[in-house]
Amino acid sequence: MRAIDAGVALCDVCHALEYVQTSDEHALCKRCGGAVHLRKPNSLVRTWALLLTSVLLYIPANVLPIMMVHSLGQSQPSTIMAGVIDLIQYDMVPIALVVFIASIVVPSFKLIGLALIVTSVQLKRPLTAKQCSRMYRFIEIIGRWSMLDIFVITVLVASVRFGNLATISADFGAIAFCAVVILTMLAALTFDARLIWDHLQEPEQAQNKISADACAD
Amino acid sequence: MQKLLDTHCIAPAHTAAVPGLAEPLTHLMGCHACDLLMERPEPGVHAQVLCPCCGASLYRYQPQMLRRSLALVLTALLLFVPACFLPIMEVRAFGYQTLDTVWSGVVHLYAAGGALQSIAIVVFLSSMLIPLLKLLSQFLVLLSILFNCARSYALVLYRLYQHVREWGMLEVYLIGILVSLVKLLDIAEPKIGAGLICFAALLFVQVWLDATMEPQQVWCALTEDASDAGY
Numbered sequence: 001m002r003a004i005d006a007g008v009a010l011c012d013v014c015h016a017l018e019y020v021q022t023s024d025e026h027a028l029c030k031r032c033g034g035a036v037h038l039r040k041p042n043s044l045v046r047t048w049a050l051l052l053t054s055v056l057l058y059i060p061a062n063v064l065p066i067m068m069v070h071s072l073g074q075s076q077p078s079t080i081m082a083g084v085i086d087l088i089q090y091d092m093v094p095i096a097l098v099v100f101i102a103s104i105v106v107p108s109f110k111l112i113g114l115a116l117i118v119t120s121v122q123l124k125r126p127l128t129a130k131q132c133s134r135m136y137r138f139i140e141i142i143g144r145w146s147m148l149d150i151f152v153i154t155v156l157v158a159s160v161r162f163g164n165l166a167t168i169s170a171d172f173g174a175i176a177f178c179a180v181v182i183l184t185m186l187a188a189l190t191f192d193a194r195l196i197w198d199h200l201q202e203p204e205q206a207q208n209k210i211s212a213d214a215c216a217d
Numbered sequence: 218m219q220k221l222l223d224t225h226c227i228a229p230a231h232t233a234a235v236p237g238l239a240e241p242l243t244h245l246m247g248c249h250a251c252d253l254l255m256e257r258p259e260p261g262v263h264a265q266v267l268c269p270c271c272g273a274s275l276y277r278y279q280p281q282m283l284r285r286s287l288a289l290v291l292t293a294l295l296l297f298v299p300a301c302f303l304p305i306m307e308v309r310a311f312g313y314q315t316l317d318t319v320w321s322g323v324v325h326l327y328a329a330g331g332a333l334q335s336i337a338i339v340v341f342l343s344s345m346l347i348p349l350l351k352l353l354s355q356f357l358v359l360l361s362i363l364f365n366c367a368r369s370y371a372l373v374l375y376r377l378y379q380h381v382r383e384w385g386m387l388e389v390y391l392i393g394i395l396v397s398l399v400k401l402l403d404i405a406e407p408k409i410g411a412g413l414i415c416f417a418a419l420l421f422v423q424v425w426l427d428a429t430m431e432p433q434q435v436w437c438a439l440t441e442d443a444s445d446a447g448y
Contacts, residue, residue, distance in 0.1 A: 003247040003254040010247045013379045014436045015275075017242040017254075031440050032376050087400070095399045098392065133250060133271045144386050147343065151386075151393025152400070154340050158325040159308045159317040159401065166310070166404065170326060170333050178339050185383070197251040197271065 002197070009038045040192040047118055050187035055111055057176045057183065064173030067153050071166045079173060080104065080149060102148040103177075110146075110184045113139050118191065124199040132196045140188050146181045150174060248273055279431045283362060283438070289426040290356045296419040297352065301345055303412030305394055310405030318412055319344055319390070347385040348423065354378040355430060362438045371439055379432070387420045 003010060009020040009027070013034030020027045020038055027036040065077030078086075080103050087096035117132045153170050160168045246257040250273035258266055266276040279285070304316040323345070326337035354374040361371035394413060401407045 001254050002252040004252055006254055008242060008245075008247065008254065010249050010252070013376050014432065015247065015249050016436065017245055017247050019242070031436060032372050034376050034379075090403055092399055095396055099396060102392075129251075130271070133273075137250070137273070144383065145389055145392075147386050147389045148393050148396065150336060150340060151344070151390045152397045153336075154322040154326055155305070155317060155394055155397040156400065157329075158322040159306060159315050159397070159407070160405075161315050161325070162311050162313040162405075165313070169329055170336055172332070174336055175332055178336055182339070189383075193250045194252040197253075 002194075004038050004194075009036045011036050012040070037192075039194060039198075040190065043190060043192040043195060044118055044122060047114065047187050047191040050183050050190060051111065051114055051118070054180045054183040054187065057180045058107065058111065061107075061173055061177035061180050064176060065171045066149060066173040066177060067156065068169050068171050069166070070169065072164065077171065080177065083149070083152075099148065099152070102145045106142050106146045107180055107184065110139050110143060110188070114184070114187055114191065117196065121195045121199070129196050133193060136188070136191070136193055136196065143181070143185045143188055146184075147178075150178050150181070246275065248275060276433045277431055279429055279434060282429060282431060282434050283359060286355070286426060286430045287359050287363070289422055289429060290352060290359060293352050293419055293422045293426060294356060296415050296422065297349060300412060300415040300419040303415060304410035305412040305416060306398060306401075306410050307408045308401060308405045309408075316410070319416065343384055343386040344390045347381050348387050348419075350381060351378055351385050352423070352426075355426065358435060358439070359430075362435070368439055375435060375439065382427070385423075387416070387423060391417060391420050 003017065007019055007021075008017050010016070011018060011029035011032060011034050014029060014032040016029055016031040018027065018029055018036045020036055022038065025037070025041055028034070029036050062080055065079050066083070067078050069076045069078060084096050084100045084104070087093075087099060113135050117136055120132060153168075153174055156168045157170060160166055244257055245254055247254050248268040248271060251268060251271035253268055253270040255269070264278050265274065267273065268275055301319045304318050306317050308315045308317065323337050323341045326340060327334050329337075354377055358371045358375045358378070361367050394416070398407050398409070
């Protein structure tokens with residue numbers, strides 16, 4: 001049985017159990033003082049909002065240059081994909097693979113995966129709950145790795161300072177990319193994983209009112 | 218690693234008997250990932266408890282948690298300053314020589330001005346401030362458990378830790394350093410500095426610490442009598 005059916009909620013922070021009234025959105029945990037929700041409020045709407053914003057920002061993140069290489073009076077823009085291709089050309093395929101996975105595969109997977117999970121929760125079927133929860137856990141773990149490119153730029157900007165011969169500076173694509181990473185991490189945090197299991201355990205004839213109130217919007 | 222037996226779950230048939238407001242919840246526990254309500258296994262019996270429904274890890278018992286964590290957190294704090302301020306690498310090219318530290322990376326990004334400063338702030342937060350904040354709060358929480366004092370502050374600090382833990386990204390930074398080392402190979406001769414070794418050591422200790430300091434044990438220790446917690 002679910003905790004929500006017993007009128008019990010887990011603290012978001014310390015996972016202690018607490019009796020919560022359905023209407024009470026500001027309940028606090030007696031153990032740690034953190035927020036306690038039967039289900040995170042407006043979880044689906046907020047996740048969608050964050051996801052859509054990240055999808056929009058994902059375009060400039062990939063199209064705009066993330067850094068400029070200034071050399072002998074000339075400036076050459078470099079996008080994320082160009083960085084990967086450069087690495088391949090220098091015969092550094094393993095490193096190219098790492099960068100490709102961290103900055104292209106992971107963000108795309110996160111966007112598509114979260115969208116799939118949220119849709120399947122809303123439509124109450126396509127993917128099984130096991131698949132969804134496995135995917136969600138995976139997305140939570142890999143999310144931060146897309147920051148890789150931002151850190152690479154940081155190190156390059158600081159270490160390539162050779163006067164007029166060569167300098168590197170960050171560019172606007174990096175801001176968009178950074179925002180995508182942060183927003184998708186927030187989207188994963190806002191999504192309430194418990195929703196994945198809700199429609200499985202709800203008796204079909206009497207859809208649980210508590211969860212409908214707490215999270216359907 | 219012992220999996221929680223299915224019999225520990227409350228079977229739906231018993232549900233009517235279980236709830237009932239004001240009944241104490243101490244013998245129960247819930248899964249944060251799928252909301253399953255189950256009986257709390259005896260503390261210390263299982264090395265690890267997994268949710269029988271969704272497989273999420275609920276609890277992992279760490280023997281000697283306090284002492285081991287204190288040792289690790291002290292090591293990490295000692296390593297923090299050299300990791301951030303000693304040069305991670307030294308790059309020579311065209312007669313120029315640059316030294317790069319974690320801190321100088323932030324400074325040079327910030328110096329670019331304009332909107333790009335936001336990236337510098339994100340890098341500063343995720344590679345320096347939040348990791349330091351995490352370590353300090355862990356350290357103070359452990360001290361509070363050890364000396365049995367200032368519990369209410371420790372609760373606030375540990376809550377803060379739980380909120381920021383995901384945003385410290387030392388391990389990503391380390392891979393970032395390695396990727397840029399490789400990228401620099403074709404235009405310059407990068408040399409690894411002492412900072413990089415400290416940074417890698419800091420990362421190693423911090424990951425170990427995060428695995429050792431089991432949150433459920435810490436919460437229990439912070440709210441119950443030190444003698445009772447048994448950790």
